[in-house]
Amino acid sequence: MKKRGFFALAGLVLAGALAFGGGSGTPRPDQVGYFKSEEGNRVMAYTAPEGMTEAEGRAFLGEVMHRPGRLTFAVIYPQGTAHPGHRLTTAPDYLTAAGMLDSAPHDGWVWGVVIDMAGSANFDLR
Structure with missing residues (x-):
């Protein structure tokens, strides 16, 4: 009985660590x-946590959701920069959504x- 409880607790600890970034300390x-x-x-549009480095931003963008045979455009905005927010969700098509990220006032992202x-990634750093 004690072994079962131990493994259940270990599973919860592991799940919690994964949910909070694996304990790496990098937001x-x-x-x-x-x-x-x-x-x-x-x-996809994201805002950077305080102190995020270029290497961290690039590593994050290299792991965004993507499926073969599809296009993906993802950017990271600095804190306090205007972004399209939920308006992105209501775009009528991919080109309109992608265009939102490259049009004022939402063109202030720093990593994309x-x-x-x-599946080839082309990183754009501003």
């Missing part, structure tokens, strides 16, 4: 906008990635 960006087209193409249909 993750907050998602502030998301769009997915009927075809499965995605546009475009992942093509073959």
